[in-house]
Amino acid sequence: MTTETRRRDLRRRSRFKFNWKRDLPLWGLILPAMIYVLLFRYKSFLGIQIAFKNYRITKNMWDCAWVGLKNFDKLFGNPMFTTVLRNTVIISLLKIAIGFPAPIIVALMLNEVRSTRYKRALQTVMYLPHFLSWVVVGSLVFMFFAPESGVLSQLWKSITGSPINIMMDPKGFRWLLVFSDIWKGVGWGTIVYMAALSGIDADLYEAAHIDGANRLQQVWYITLPCLMPTIMTMLVLRMGGILNAGFDQIFVLQNDLVYRVSEVIDTYVYRISFSQGQYSVGTAADLFQSVIGLIFVVAANKISGLFDQEVL
Amino acid sequence: MTAAATKKPKAKRYGVTNRMSVGRVLIYILLTALGFVMLYPMWYVLCVSFSNNVAMAGKGMIFWPVEFNLDAYMYVLSTPDLLNIYGNTLFVMVFGVLLSMALTICAAYGLSRKPKGYKFATYFFLIPMLFSGGTIPAYLNMRSFGLLNSLWSLVLCAAFSTYNCFILRNFFASIPDSLMEAAEIEGAGTITTLVRIVLPLSMAGIATIALFYGVGYWNMYFSALIYCNKRVNWVLQVFLKEVLISSSADIMGSGADSTAGMKTSSRTVQMAVVFVSVVPVLCIYPFIQRYFVKGVMVGAVKG
Structure with missing residues (x-):
């Protein structure tokens, strides 16, 4: 037996036993975070019970009476919830359909920029919106799209002669949500693809070049297939959040005129709970969203085997 | 020196040709436009905050503050x-x-x-x-x-x-x-x-x-x-x-x-x-x- 195999053997054997001297301090380091998660995540699961109770904010939740599935009946019986659910799915599918390919395309274009300095400058500028809050981005949107005073609204009026009011137009508002989302996230989204692009073997391009492939063919036959695993991973992660259309964005941009096309589960929960005091029904909606989200994540995980390979 | 001899090292360095094709020019233009779209709103906010409210409403503002002043900041900071x-x-x-x-x-x-x-x-x-x-x-x-x-x-x-x-x-x-x-x-x-x-x-x-x-x-x-x-x-x-x-x-x-x-x-x-x-x-x-x-x-x- 060589020293190397003996060492490996030793290491393998030590993995089965709790090594007090080595493992205890490490667990000591993990423990504070576990206590935090226990207190602020797991303990909050206890509050889910009010979805099945008749809860009043003035009372202790343990003292309220059980009502079975009455809150869910109330939730699903409300025609508004159907609208809310449909809005959520439509807005998030639109965001995926347009917002998902956008960073891939931008990353491919950035990859063609040969001047490192210019590329870096572009990246710096494009990442920046990611670090602005939705309240700030919302104020930019107001600035440009507000009906009378907005810069783009005025421009549109001076060109076409007819006023435009996208912020209050039920047809246009969802597109406003989609494109402001893209504006904020497209640059940041390129990071992971830029990383994958930098990992592609340059020999492949050279071979393709010798075989007479032009740049477009190289992108189609080399770059895209090499990016495929990353693209699929990102898509799966994105599908998992299908019922999260984004509270901050919608809450900031929303107004009464577009309420019916833009109210999503997150904003609905906030409204019926904190404005109308129906905490139990709000929690029922919350729970519904969490369960559907979990189903999507687990299904996506099954399809890709993602968590086995990358996260765990 | 032949054309092939000058081209070859370049091709080897990048694995591809490095000349500016029409497509690449287009990409540069698109990306620059995108960069502008990202940066302009923030620049605009800055300009508005330094402008005179009344003058801005009258003249409109595109790229530079109208009647540069610090009144808005004075007001906010107070x-x-x-x-x-x-x-x-x-x-x-x-x-x-x-x-x-x-x-x-x-x-x-x-x-x-x-x-x-x-x-x-x-x-x-x-x-x-x-x-x-x-x-x-x-x-x-x-x-x-x-x-x-x-x-x-x-x-x-x-x-x-x-x-x-x-x-x-x-x-x-x-x-x-x-x-x-x-x-x-x-x-x-x-x-x-x-x-x-x-x-x-x-x-x-x-x-x-x-x-x-x-x-x-x-x-x-x-x-x-x-x-x-x-x-x-x-x-x-x-x-x-x-x-x-x-x-x-x-x-x-x-x-x-x-x-x-x-x-x-x-x-x-x-x-x-x-x-x-x-x-x-x-x-x-x-x-x-x-x-x-x-x-x-x-x-x-x-x-």
Whole structure:
């Protein structure tokens, strides 16, 4: 037996036993975070019970009476919830359909920029919106799209002669949500693809070049297939959040005129709970969203085997 | 010298030809346009905040401030509440980042060294990420600790992110084991190894995660809305939203308008508030940017 195999053997054997001297301090380091998660995540699961109770904010939740599935009946019986659910799915599918390919395309274009300095400058500028809050981005949107005073609204009026009011137009508002989302996230989204692009073997391009492939063919036959695993991973992660259309964005941009096309589960929960005091029904909606989200994540995980390979 | 001889080294260096084709020119134009679309709104905000409100409405403004002046900033900075609100936000960010970095670094390092049974901890952290109780249960939980309307609720509601922890764990795991084993053979304890060996080698990852937490706390809106909606506890984002929607009410509470013609509803004042609220992010971001590309790449891609 060589020293190397003996060492490996030793290491393998030590993995089965709790090594007090080595493992205890490490667990000591993990423990504070576990206590935090226990207190602020797991303990909050206890509050889910009010979805099945008749809860009043003035009372202790343990003292309220059980009502079975009455809150869910109330939730699903409300025609508004159907609208809310449909809005959520439509807005998030639109965001995926347009917002998902956008960073891939931008990353491919950035990859063609040969001047490192210019590329870096572009990246710096494009990442920046990611670090602005939705309240700030919302104020930019107001600035440009507000009906009378907005810069783009005025421009549109001076060109076409007819006023435009996208912020209050039920047809246009969802597109406003989609494109402001893209504006904020497209640059940041390129990071992971830029990383994958930098990992592609340059020999492949050279071979393709010798075989007479032009740049477009190289992108189609080399770059895209090499990016495929990353693209699929990102898509799966994105599908998992299908019922999260984004509270901050919608809450900031929303107004009464577009309420019916833009109210999503997150904003609905906030409204019926904190404005109308129906905490139990709000929690029922919350729970519904969490369960559907979990189903999507687990299904996506099954399809890709993602968590086995990358996260765990 | 023939044409082929001059071309060849270039082709070899890039693996492709490097001439400016029509397509590439088009890409440059598109990307430059995109960069402009990203930057212009922020520049515009800055210009509006330095403009004269009345003159701007008359002439319109495209690229430079109209009748440059600092009135809007004078007005905003004289708001009695602003200092308090800035202080609140700073408090939440500073304590939030300190606490979350302490929790995250320790947990990430512990996990990266894979003690016996570490998988249990991994799942323990992962489950709340996949399934959350929702807004109201979290709110009730915060209430059960008596933290509502205290800034600590904002510090505590986001003090640990499993996602950030896993990125940092992957970053730590990319450090060769032999370095840490060597240190431990020399007699260094777990903490010493972490502080003396691992942390200095992971500054890129740590700076990245600290930036993520910091920006998260600074931009926190929803949590602030539900946990801390009393005026004394307002943070910047909540204040900003109030300023933006207030059309007539004087939300800044400075009583009689000190500067003639200045109102909270005036565009210049609103944009001055926007700018004041993004200044810290704009200041920190360029310094950490060079780290986070590297940090995110190692943490997220190498897995």
